[in-house]
Amino acid sequence: MSKHVYFVTCPKGVEYLLADELSTFGLGLVRNAPAGAWVDGSLEAGYRACLWSRLANRVILHIDEVAATSADELYDGVVHLDWQQHIPVAGSFRVNFIGENEAIRNTQFGAQRVKDGIVDRFTMSGGKRPAVEAKTPDVTVSARLHRGRLALGIDISGHSLHQRGYRTEQGLAPLKENLAAALLLRAxxxxxxxxxxxxxxxxxGSGTLVIEAAMMALDIAPGRRQERFGFEKWLGHQPDIWLNLRQEAEKRAYEGKQARIPGFLGFDQDSRVISTARNNAQRAGLDGLVRFETRAVEELALGDDRAKTGLVLVNPPYGERLSDRKALASLYESLGDAVKKAASGWRLGVFTGAPEFGKSVGLRSFKQYKLFxxxxxxxxLLFTIDDASVRVPREPAVPGEVQPRIANEERAAMLRNRLKKNMKSIGQWARKQQISCYRLYDAxxxxxxxxxxxxxxRVHVQEYAAPKSIDEHSARERLAEALAVIPEALGIARDQMVCKQRQRQAGTSQYEKQDASGEFFQVQEHGCTLKVNLRDYLDTGLFLDHRPVRHWIQQNAHGKRFLNLFCYTGAATVHAIVGGASRSLSLDLSKTYVSWAQDNLALNRADPRKHRVEQVDCLAWLAAKPTPDQVYDLIFMDPPTFSNSARMAGVLDVQKDHSRLIRQAMARLSSDGLLIFSNNFRRFKLDESLAPEFDVEEVTASTLDKDFQRNPRIHRCWHIRHSA
Incomplete structure (x- = not known):
């Protein structure tokens, strides 16, 4: 089945929702655009978008793009396209032209030049030409001018898809159907x-939100009651594909009504709009499935049989006149009082052009989306209707604490989209690899x-220290946005996220506690159980970038004597033990990490007689003359970049000291053994004098899993053996 490119338009602010929706129809995102998305897929997928999209305005089948820096250049590009394969000779067409530039400053003139080009294409060889019809053409040609390029296509929707066909009469402030659907999805x-x-x-009002909620819940296609679409007289139309889709839509609409029918209730104090709402619901095929009553918001009551959960979604008056706006605070207060009394445990969504009155609801909003x-x-504005969300006078903020808040919705939407994209790719990869701890996003x-x-x-967020060129206010604003976006994008509760600021560490600060929560929990990695803590220390107890190194150790440790220098929490030792190491010794200066490593070994039922963890200054231990029993077949050494602990024999600078450390470790390596040496100093250079003395092989590329390939400098790693 051939692939087509489509440009699908939508209300401003709905672009990312649209892209997600289109993907469910089999349309892949090519690129986002203002008020729309470029996608590609089959003809069937394009038809499906026309029938099923709840968010789109128009679906345009892209034909070609031509240069249009002048009117003549535009005409030349149009006249050379094969319009005979799209428009019937005995039929009719019209041109919808959007955009302008220095040469084409009038859309009517632009449309005329496109029309001329199409007509002349038909008559160039003496043939007949189709008629131009402004109101009900057989085919609508879309022409979109941007700068010096003109995108041409066939509008296969034929009309704005927000027009479902059920709303022939409306209230005073109608909400477009596709915007209503976007609000329901966001809520x-x-x-x-x-x-x-x-x-x-x-x-x-006229019931749009209630009707769209019912159609969504009952799996009723938004375009089910449309009499015709723009592709039906287009020459590329395939009626058999369309017939199958229509039959599928009818089947789904029937099946949607066979399961549980939720309650769909609409109230308004104006009896005239309630009559309109009932008529609209009847035209939508929802007669008897939705209920509308004349009732003021203060009289909101859902009955004793109401569901335990639900959504209250409302589009209150915006108060465009000053006198009206003065009354909004009391209206919002009444709304808040009513929902707290009638819908405890539910969610409330308020779509408003006056968000400053949202506080009058008396609940704390947990999410805000900017739309038009x-x-x-x-x-x-989204609220949870419960006691915990009741707005109380704000206590003084904790000094330095950043509160989640979105200052720039467009910028925040970019982060939200990237996180969802990464979750689909990296998250899917991690699940297939049975990896539960991984890096999702790295700057x-x-x-x-x-x-x-x-x-x-759970989610662990580390903020890299901003460069001096970024002012502190901007950095905190962006961090606040990230903290607001991450839980929503990843579908987690806010208390499942921990945020820290990552800065260059000196001396023993890397060992210092950041908090005292004691919140340890266990994770799994390639059959190993490991203890982590996201809150209390700068690091979590598990360096995720070393996952492939640990796995390699596990796969190659069977029957070997294993030494782990600067062992941290002993994760590499656990992998060696699970892989069948005959004995092991793990050394670290930190009492905290030695205890943590001992716990990790115990979690994996290591025999303490064969597998020991000791609190030792590795520098002093390596400098001492090795004893006969200090010979190992596999050694892992990942020293800190810098350390000057008072308990150490000296100061450790990995760039200056690594050659000495490697030679001392090699003195404890068996003749056919392997030393794995790694470090994360960005500017590190391995001492060239080591290569003539040992068999040195850099293996960094093989130690980077998919989640760290964006940051190949996260660490470097070598395999070092005795020369043959």
Whole structure:
């Protein structure tokens, strides 16, 4: 099946939701665009978008792009395209032209030049030409001018898809159907209805939110009742594919009504709009499935049989006149009082052009989305209706603490999209590899200099210290945005996320406690159980970038004597033991980490008589003359970049001291053994004098899993053997 390129348009602010929706139809994202998305896929997928998209305005089948820096150049590009394969000679067409530049400053003129080019293409060899029809053409040609390029396509939707066909009459402030669907998706309605929830709009107007919620919950295609689409008289149309899709939509609409029917309730104090809402629901095929009543918001009542969970979603008046806005605070207060009394345990969504009145609801909003209602900026505020969310006077902030807050929704949306994309790729890879701890994001975007790691469902966020060129206010603003976006994008509770600022460490500060939560938990890695702590120390107890090194040790440790120098929490030793090492010795200066390593070995049932962990200054231990029993077949050494602990024999500088450390370690390596030497100093250079003395092989590339390939300098690693 051939692949086509489509440009699908949508309301401003809905682009990322649209891209996600289109992917479910089999359309792959090519690139995002303002108020739309470029995607590719089969003709069937394009038809499916026309029938099933709840968010799109138009679906345009891309034909070609031509140069258009002048009117003549535009005409020349259009006239050379094969329009005979798209428009029937005996049919009709129209041109929808959008955009302008210095040469084409009028859309009517631009449309005329495109029309001329199409018509002349038909008549160049003396043939007949199709008619031009402005209102009900057989084919609509889309022409979108941007700078000096003109994108040409066939509008296979034929009309704006927000027009479902059920709304022939409307209230005073109508909400477009696809924007209503976007609000439902942002508010989490699909997940709520899957959990057995109901839906209520206490200021429903003409019922758009209620009807869209019902169609979504009952799996009714938005385009099910459309009489015709723009592709039906297009010459490339394949009726058999379309017939199958229509039959599938009818089957799904039938099956959607056979399962549990949620409650769909709409209230409004204006009886006239309630009558309109009922008529709209009837035209949508929802007669008897949704309920509308004349009732003021203060009278909101859901009955004793209400569901335990549900969504209250409302689009209250915006108060465009000053006198109206003065009354908004009391309206929002009434709304808050009503939902707290009638819908405890539910979620509340308020779509408003006056977000400053959101505080009057009396609940703390846990999420805010910037959108547009037409050209009017607006926000969707989300609240959990429970006692824990009741707004109380703010206590003084903890000095230095960053509170989650989105200052720039467009910038935050970029991070949200990147995290979701990474979760699909890296997260899927990790699941296939049965890896539960991995790096999801590593400063992928310069605006957000963070490392985000997943630890078996928990999230560890490290903020890299901002360069001096970035002012502190901007850095904190972006961190606040990240802290607001990460839980939502990854689908976790906020208390499952820990954030730290990562800075260059000196001396013993790397060992110092950052907190005293004592929140240890266990994770799995290639059959090993390891203890981690995300809160109390700068590091977590597990260096994720060394995962492939540990796995290699596990696969090659059978029957070997293993030495782990600067052992940290002993994770590499655990892998050696699980891999069958005959005995092991793990050494570290830190009492904290020695105890932690002992716990890790105990978790994996290591025999303490064969596998020992000792608190030792590795520098002094290596400098001493080795004893006969200090011979090992496999040695792992990953020293810190710098250390000057008072308990050490000297100061450790890995660049200056590594050659001495390597030679001392090699004195304890068996004749056919292997030393694995690694460090994470970015500017590290291995002493060239080691190569003539030993068999030295850099293996860094093989020690970087998929989650660290964006940052190949995270560490370097060598295999060092005695020369033959």
């Amino acid at each position: 989490g309605w699909p997940e709520i209805v899957a959990a057995g929830g109901d839906f209520v709009d206490p200021m429903c 209602n037409g050209k009017l900026p607006a926000q969707l 992928d975007m310069p605006e957000y200099a963070l490392a985000i790691d997943i630890y078996d469902g």
